[in-house]
Amino acid sequence: MICERCGGNNSDSAARCAYCDQPLNNAQPGNKFFNNSSGTNGRPIININLFSNNTTQNNNTGYLPEGITAKNKWISILLCLFTVCGHKFYEGKIALGILYLFTGGLFGIGVVIDLLVLLLKPNPYYLKK
Numbered sequence: 525m526i527c528e529r530c531g532g533n534n535s536d537s538a539a540r541c542a543y544c545d546q547p548l549n550n551a552q553p554g555n556k557f558f559n560n561s562s563g564t565n566g567r568p569i570i571n572i573n574l575f576s577n578n579t580t581q582n583n584n585t586g587y588l589p590e591g592i593t594a595k596n597k598w599i600s601i602l603l604c605l606f607t608v609c610g611h612k613f614y615e616g617k618i619a620l621g622i623l624y625l626f627t628g629g630l631f632g633i634g635v636v637i638d639l640l641v642l643l644l645k646p647n648p649y650y651l652k653k
């Protein structure tokens with residue numbers, strides 16, 4: 525153990541320098557709680573992760589981010605087929621639903637396109653609220 529103040533060579537177990545009485549740092553290099561190279565002066569290094577990843581890891585427990593809603597693909601397809609405009613209301617697109625209602629699903633074209641798009645979607649599919 526080399527004294528920081530005077531450079532005197534002391535035994536590793538000495539608490540104070542034998543030459544100048546400077547307190548010696550006896551933190552053991554192998555101790556994982558002490559890391560003198562990081563400038564902590566032997567204080568314990570405690571890492572506490574306050575932001576746990578629990579919410580993002582559990583993707584299969586029904587958790588959805590704020591503002592996102594899950595829709596069942598087959599409910600949308602059945603509504604589209606049999607009501608022409610119901611899938612728009614089911615998706616929360618009220619204005620489009622009313623437009624589809626009064627134009628027969630954009631004269632059939634919108635309904636056909638929506639059916640094809642819905643068939644290609646995963647189930648469930650996700651929309652912004």
Ligand SMILES: [Zn+2]
Pocket residue numbers: 527528529530531532541542543544545546
């Ligand atoms: Zn000394």
